[in-house]
Amino acid sequence: xxxxxxxxxxxxxxxxxxxxxxxxxxxxxxxxxTLDRAExxxxxxxxxxxxxxxxxxxxxxxxxNTRWPHHDGVVWYxxxxxQASTDAPIGLxxxxxxxxxxxxxxxxxVYRDPQLVEPLSRSxxxxxxxxxxxxxLHIGDNTLLVRVSGLAAYQPGLGKxxxxxxxxxxxxxxxxMRWRYDxxxxxxxxxxxxxxxxxxxxxxxxxxxxYGWYALSTLFGAGYAWNYVxxxxxxxxxxxAWQAFVVALLVTSTCSFTVFLLRFxxxxxxxxxxxxxxxxxxxxxxxxxxxxxxGPWRNVWVLPTILFYxxxxxxxxxxxxxxxxxxxxxxxxxxLLPILLSFHDLALYLELIHGNNYIGALTSPxxxxxxxxxxxxxxxxxxxxxxxxxxELRHKVDIATTQLGDTLAREHALALDNTRIGERLNLxxxxxxxxGGSLLGAIAALENPQRPxxxxxxxxxxxxxxxxxxxxxxxxxHEQDSDLAGLLAPLRxxxxxxxxxxxxxxxxxxxxxxxxxxxxxxxLDLLRLLQEALTNVLKxxxxxxxxxxxxxxxxxxxxxxxxxxxxxxxxxxxxxRPSGAGLASLRARATRLGSVLVLDALPGRGVTxxxxxxxxxxxx
Amino acid sequence: xxxxxxxxxxxxxxxxxxHPAMRQRLLQLVVGLTGxxxxxxxxxxxxxxxxxxxxxxxxxxxxxIGLPDGNGIELIAWLHIHRPQVTSVVISAWGHxxxxxxxxRAGAIGYLLKERDDVELSLALQSIRRGGAPIDPNIARxxxxxxxxxxxxxxxxxxxxxxxxxxxxxxxxxxxxxxxxVARGYSNREIAELITLxxxxxxxxxxxxxxxxxxxxxxxxxxEAKALGLLY
Numbered sequence: 001x002x003x004x005x006x007x008x009x010x011x012x013x014x015x016x017x018x019x020x021x022x023x024x025x026x027x028x029x030x031x032x033x034t035l036d037r038a039e040x041x042x043x044x045x046x047x048x049x050x051x052x053x054x055x056x057x058x059x060x061x062x063x064x065n066t067r068w069p070h071h072d073g074v075v076w077y078x079x080x081x082x083q084a085s086t087d088a089p090i091g092l093x094x095x096x097x098x099x100x101x102x103x104x105x106x107x108x109x110v111y112r113d114p115q116l117v118e119p120l121s122r123s124x125x126x127x128x129x130x131x132x133x134x135x136x137l138h139i140g141d142n143t144l145l146v147r148v149s150g151l152a153a154y155q156p157g158l159g160k161x162x163x164x165x166x167x168x169x170x171x172x173x174x175x176x177m178r179w180r181y182d183x184x185x186x187x188x189x190x191x192x193x194x195x196x197x198x199x200x201x202x203x204x205x206x207x208x209x210x211y212g213w214y215a216l217s218t219l220f221g222a223g224y225a226w227n228y229v230x231x232x233x234x235x236x237x238x239x240x241a242w243q244a245f246v247v248a249l250l251v252t253s254t255c256s257f258t259v260f261l262l263r264f265x266x267x268x269x270x271x272x273x274x275x276x277x278x279x280x281x282x283x284x285x286x287x288x289x290x291x292x293x294x295g296p297w298r299n300v301w302v303l304p305t306i307l308f309y310x311x312x313x314x315x316x317x318x319x320x321x322x323x324x325x326x327x328x329x330x331x332x333x334x335x336l337l338p339i340l341l342s343f344h345d346l347a348l349y350l351e352l353i354h355g356n357n358y359i360g361a362l363t364s365p366x367x368x369x370x371x372x373x374x375x376x377x378x379x380x381x382x383x384x385x386x387x388x389x390x391x392e393l394r395h396k397v398d399i400a401t402t403q404l405g406d407t408l409a410r411e412h413a414l415a416l417d418n419t420r421i422g423e424r425l426n427l428x429x430x431x432x433x434x435x436g437g438s439l440l441g442a443i444a445a446l447e448n449p450q451r452p453x454x455x456x457x458x459x460x461x462x463x464x465x466x467x468x469x470x471x472x473x474x475x476x477x478h479e480q481d482s483d484l485a486g487l488l489a490p491l492r493x494x495x496x497x498x499x500x501x502x503x504x505x506x507x508x509x510x511x512x513x514x515x516x517x518x519x520x521x522x523x524l525d526l527l528r529l530l531q532e533a534l535t536n537v538l539k540x541x542x543x544x545x546x547x548x549x550x551x552x553x554x555x556x557x558x559x560x561x562x563x564x565x566x567x568x569x570x571x572x573x574x575x576x577r578p579s580g581a582g583l584a585s586l587r588a589r590a591t592r593l594g595s596v597l598v599l600d601a602l603p604g605r606g607v608t609x610x611x612x613x614x615x616x617x618x619x620x
Numbered sequence: 621x622x623x624x625x626x627x628x629x630x631x632x633x634x635x636x637x638x639h640p641a642m643r644q645r646l647l648q649l650v651v652g653l654t655g656x657x658x659x660x661x662x663x664x665x666x667x668x669x670x671x672x673x674x675x676x677x678x679x680x681x682x683x684x685i686g687l688p689d690g691n692g693i694e695l696i697a698w699l700h701i702h703r704p705q706v707t708s709v710v711i712s713a714w715g716h717x718x719x720x721x722x723x724x725r726a727g728a729i730g731y732l733l734k735e736r737d738d739v740e741l742s743l744a745l746q747s748i749r750r751g752g753a754p755i756d757p758n759i760a761r762x763x764x765x766x767x768x769x770x771x772x773x774x775x776x777x778x779x780x781x782x783x784x785x786x787x788x789x790x791x792x793x794x795x796x797x798x799x800x801x802v803a804r805g806y807s808n809r810e811i812a813e814l815i816t817l818x819x820x821x822x823x824x825x826x827x828x829x830x831x832x833x834x835x836x837x838x839x840x841x842x843x844e845a846k847a848l849g850l851l852y
Binding site for chain 2: 466470485489490491493494498501510
């Protein structure tokens with residue numbers, strides 16, 4: 001944003017405003033007559049007719065408090081003019097009347113304010129225009145009477161009277177309305193809107209107090225601006241009360257404006273701020289509790305306030321001149337021009353110069369827009385920071401995600417390593433449980449000097465080792481991709497063939513094993529148990545048939561191996577029968593499966609091995 | 621399928637095995653089946669095996685996997701192409717099914733597992749002599765998995781003749797059923813009872829499955845070669 005351009009725009013606007021009003025005034029001057037010679041007389045509040053005596057000549061515009069400093073009440077003003085023709089109606093313009101008035105032309109009333117006694121109507125805010133035609137308008141001498149109700153404390157009096165053609169005077173009236181009334185109405189409206197807008201912003205972002213102070217200052221400013229627009233003292237019952245309240249609004253608006261500037265410059269002056277808060281409270285307290293002193297003596301408040309306002313702005317301008325921040329400098333510029341013009345208004349207020357056109361109202365929208373820009377700039381800068389922060393945050397999140405990913409990958413790799421180690425340990429344990437024991441047994445048997453083993457026995461032991469290794473290999477290879485039915489298939493196939501060769505008819509019944517996984521250790525234990533049982537059948541039973549049944553019912557796995565061979569007497573050592581070591585091994589495996597081996601054996605009636613294994617809930 | 625027509629004489633037999641004890645064991649097994657006047661030769665490497673088999677050689681070759689000058693599967697593949705009269709049987713140590721499957725796809729019609737008892741190996745050889753082939757659940761499962769995988773793709777080239785050729789070598793209903801039963805652990809006798817065929821016929825089906833496996837893998841190889849632009 002090029003703020004010097006903004007400054008030029010402001011300047012151009014002001015120049016244009018002044019030029020237009022001057023041009024309009026000049027263009028109509030030729031057809032409009034300004035009447036500045038009049039007579040005035042004091043009267044009481046209830047005066048209904050102009051007094052016959054006591055008239056004094058005066059010059060308009062007139063503030064009667066300079067002549068009658070303590071006169072609160074009515075002053076009658078009388079103006080004469082000579083009318084050459086009544087062919088066309090004439091326009092009559094009362095530039096300024098303070099406060100309430102009634103207007104008579106040639107003895108007839110043409111206008112009357114609603115409130116001619118307290119609370120007085122506030123007609124001072126706007127010029128008054130009347131169209132006068134015959135028969136009211138006479139050829140020759142005509143008399144204008146203006147009955148003004150006013151209070152000495154509030155610049156009572158009558159401004160210039162202008163007559164002329166309807167169009168010319170009405171143009172003057174329009175111009176006056178525009179520059180005195182409309183601009184202030186606009187000023188009030190824009191203040192109210194901006195105040196509400198930034199007030200909302202602050203309500204939603206309490207931490208950003210600069211918006212809150214801006215809203216407060218602008219809203220109090222809007223209240224003060226209402227003074228230039230309202231036609232009545234509502235909601236107050238007297239002019240004093242209204243004026244006192246307006247002064248309190250001015251004080252508070254100035255104080256909150258100062259705090260806003262402090263916050264805007266990111267400063268915090270607690271003692272000054274507390275003092276301003278007290279001053280504001282005091283102003284309201286006086287205004288509400290003692291308006292009849294506060295109102296007339298308002299300058300006691302107004303002058304220090306305005307001085308303070310100037311001091312505040314001067315300080316800020318000094319700060320802005322040194323600041324490199326765009327929004328601070330724009331705010332500075334937006335205050336510089338109005339402050340220069342406000343000297344004019346102040347002079348007018350203090351009656352150092354005569355007139356009724358407070359031009360500050362022209363510039364205050366500019367100030368408001370400048371302030372709005374500065375605050376909005378601050379807001380958008382905060383937004384940009386937030387967005388930048390988002391980008392930065394995303395960047396950081398990305399980095400963190402990458403790091404986390406790396407860490408997880410490392411942990412995963414570590415977990416994989418641990419799993420591999422665990423699997424290797426499982427394999428070692430599997431080998432150790434069956435294979436290792438048998439191997440040691442075979443070595444011990446071969447080394448026994450007392451009883452050299454027969455080669456056939458050694459071969460038998462080695463074959464048992466081989467079968468066990470086969471089970472370990474099959475289980476390790478296929479446990480992951482195969483259910484119990486799949487794991488049993490190679491064992492069943494191999495042993496069917498072996499038993500078949502030995503002339504033993506084997507019958508298998510496998511029920512409900514599809515999809516059943518016992519886990520590697522239990523699967524291997526089960527396969528080993530079956531293999532040992534079948535080895536016993538093959539070697540010792542002399543059976544002609546063996547039935548193998550493995551069935552699952554709910555959470556129970558039942559295993560049964562029954563042969564129709566010789567059988568034996570349980571508990572009695574049988575020659576050649578492995579009632580000792582063989583059965584012990586079977587029992588140990590059953591125990592490891594969490595079950596108890598049930599042995600049903602009688603000589604001549606075969607052997608039945610049975611066990612029920614409880615399946616854990618985790619078994620799929 | 622008439623198994624008698626496909627019977628394979630175990631004489632002559634070439635044993636390609638570098639381990640002396642195993643060579644001796646196999647020699648005795650074959651002699652036990654054929655009698656001592658059978659024509660049995662042994663070799664301990666791929667090179668010497670190739671030297672022993674001239675153009676019109678026939679009979680059975682028992683081939684070990686791990687040979688000093690290469691992998692036995694190479695020899696099986698070579699024999700399948702250059703000596704089609706020779707029936708290859710692979711000898712596997714601990715019978716990892718991938719090895720056996722690779723040999724079957726290279727053209728072997730059977731396998732012997734060294735870990736098995738002599739009597740079991742003898743049964744396998746007898747089955748081969750009758751025109752059958754031994755099979756285990758793990759091998760059956762491997763073949764099923766292989767067929768499921770290769771059954772999915774290859775509709776892009778869309779050559780009608782090839783599709784017909786491939787379907788000609790697809791497994792029949794009966795063959796698939798037998799494979800599934802073997803995979804579940806059923807013995808040949810149980811399968812024979814289930815589908816009311818003789819167990820020897822079952823063995824014949826097994827051999828037919830192996831043949832189709834070899835042809836399928838060759839067809840697939842040719843198809844892939846064509847797709848790659850290596851053959852026209």
